[in-house]
Each structure stands twice: as C-alpha cells, then as structure tokens.
Amino acid sequence: MFTGIVQGIASVARITDKEGLRSFTLDFPEGFCQDLEIGASVACDGVCLTVTALQGDTQADFDVMQQSLNLTTLGGLAQGGRINVERAAKDGAEIGGHPLSGHVDFMATIASLRQPANNHVIRFAVPAPWMRYIFAKGYIAVNGASLTVAEAGREADGSGWFEVWLIPETLRMTTFGEKGVGAQVHIEIERQTQVVVDTVRDAVAEKIGALLPALRLFAKERGLDVGLD
Structure with a gap:
C-alpha cells in the first residue's frame, strides 16, 4: 500500500529490453534507497513495481511486463525521463494522502493549464465511464500523488473532466510542473x-x-x- 505522498523524483538511468518485458534502472534521490531490499515495492508514477536488483546506494532495477508497458506511460519512458516515486508504506505510517494500491485504472489527458498567482491548475480529460467515480472535493491519485479534486464536470456519454490546484511545494516534489497540454497521466480512483x-x-x-x-x-x-x- 502507498499513501499518495510523493517522496521524490527518480530519473531513468538505463533501459534494457528483454523478451516479454523491459528493465528500468532508476536513479533515486539521496537517502531514498536506504534499507531498500530486493522484492520491495515502489510506486513509479503510481504504478506498483518490484525491486529486482540494487545498484549501489542510489539505483535499483525494475522489470515491467509488456502488458503494463502497453497500458501505461511507462512504455514511452526514455533514458533521462523523470517520474514520481514513493516507497511502500510501513505499518503505523502516517497517511498524509489516502490509501493507494499502485494499480492504475486508466489514463487521463491534460486538457488545459492555468497559472494564477502561486498556483498551478491542471484540467484533465477523463474517458467514459470513469467520471462516475470522480467528485469535487473527493480524492484522486494522479501519477501516484494523492490530490483533491477542485472541480469536475460530466458529459452524457460518461466522459468528463476534473481540475486540481497545485501549490509550489507539490510542484517542487513532483513532475507535474514539467507536464504540458496533451500529456497522459496515470489515474487511480479512490x-x-x-x-x-x-x-x-x-x-x-x-x-x-x-x-x-x-x-x-x-x-x-x-x-x-x-x-x-
């Protein structure tokens, strides 16, 4: 389980293609890998991945099967790409966001961006039928980050949109500030x-x-x- 509180940004150090899967070597922020073990779970842009090897004090390997590559944005990651990361929650950990499984439900698309003073507003376009689970003031996980839905709108066909407002600290700790209109993101509903x-x-x-x-x-x-x- 994860809390939806992103602990840092990792970058892709190496990519190795194998039969039926792709192996990523991720470079983590200092201290992230302390006591990390093979078999541990790490949320990578909200996708729960398993550590398959450790490379020194700051790097770890993860294998991603072809189906996951096809259904998520991980298939488009290139060397140098940056993603939000969070280690699995420990017993008794403070849940600063909301409980997440690390299983992506669907991908949404950034429809528009606004930047009022000291804020960053992102509107996401949601495919049918997922808007039935998204409500204003409710929780939503976007690329592994627990966020609050500010506004939401529904269409008759079951599609729709929702907006989140991000403060500077959230932008500093995540990759959201790097995303432009048209970018796809992982969504896990509450x-x-x-x-x-x-x-x-x-x-x-x-x-x-x-x-x-x-x-x-x-x-x-x-x-x-x-x-x-």
Missing part, C-alpha cells in the same frame, strides 16, 4: 468511492430491472431516448 458508487448502481439496477421492458416501451411510444438500451 476505492471507497468506487465501492459506494458501484453498490448504489447495482442496487438501483436490481430494483428497476423488472420495470425496464415497460419503461423501454413507454419511451419508444413517445419517441424518447433515455438511455435504457
């Missing part, structure tokens, strides 16, 4: 929110399921499209 939304949707579907044929007929007779198909 699990408690997902459970509540899915439970309510299932309960409603169960209650009205028997009424659907009559509702479809009613809508058809009146030329209405209410999304019941």
Whole structure:
C-alpha cells in the first residue's frame, strides 16, 4: 500500500529490453534507497513495481511486463525521463494522502493549464465511464500523488473532466510542473468511492430491472431516448 505522498523524483538511468518485458534502472534521490531490499515495492508514477536488483546506494532495477508497458506511460519512458516515486508504506505510517494500491485504472489527458498567482491548475480529460467515480472535493491519485479534486464536470456519454490546484511545494516534489497540454497521466480512483458508487448502481439496477421492458416501451411510444438500451 502507498499513501499518495510523493517522496521524490527518480530519473531513468538505463533501459534494457528483454523478451516479454523491459528493465528500468532508476536513479533515486539521496537517502531514498536506504534499507531498500530486493522484492520491495515502489510506486513509479503510481504504478506498483518490484525491486529486482540494487545498484549501489542510489539505483535499483525494475522489470515491467509488456502488458503494463502497453497500458501505461511507462512504455514511452526514455533514458533521462523523470517520474514520481514513493516507497511502500510501513505499518503505523502516517497517511498524509489516502490509501493507494499502485494499480492504475486508466489514463487521463491534460486538457488545459492555468497559472494564477502561486498556483498551478491542471484540467484533465477523463474517458467514459470513469467520471462516475470522480467528485469535487473527493480524492484522486494522479501519477501516484494523492490530490483533491477542485472541480469536475460530466458529459452524457460518461466522459468528463476534473481540475486540481497545485501549490509550489507539490510542484517542487513532483513532475507535474514539467507536464504540458496533451500529456497522459496515470489515474487511480479512490476505492471507497468506487465501492459506494458501484453498490448504489447495482442496487438501483436490481430494483428497476423488472420495470425496464415497460419503461423501454413507454419511451419508444413517445419517441424518447433515455438511455435504457
């Protein structure tokens, strides 16, 4: 488990392609690797990866399977690329953000950037159907960072957008200040929110399921499209 509090920025020192996977050697900030062991978990831009080898006091290797390369931005990482990193939380650790699993749900795209005084506002475009889990003032994990949704908007097709406001300290400790419009980021939704939304949707579907044929007929007779198909 991770807390969503990014502990530093790592850079890609080397990339080695192997059959069916790619190995990354990451160069970490000083002190990050203290007591790090082979088999430990590290969130890399929000993706939980396992340490496969240690290279001195500041570097470690990680193997990423082809499926993960295809489904995340890790497949586009090049030597010198920079990513947010966090070590797995220890028992009793303070949860400064919110609990994260390190399993990416989908990728969002930066739609726009604004920079009011001492702030950095990023709007992300979200594909359908993921907006059902994103609410203003709720938690969201973006590239492994626990952030609060400032505003959110939904479209009829299930897509939408949300905005986050970043203070200078967040920009200093993460790579968000380096991202431009069009960049893709990893999103992990807040699990408690997902459970509540899915439970309510299932309960409603169960209650009205028997009424659907009559509702479809009613809508058809009146030329209405209410999304019941």
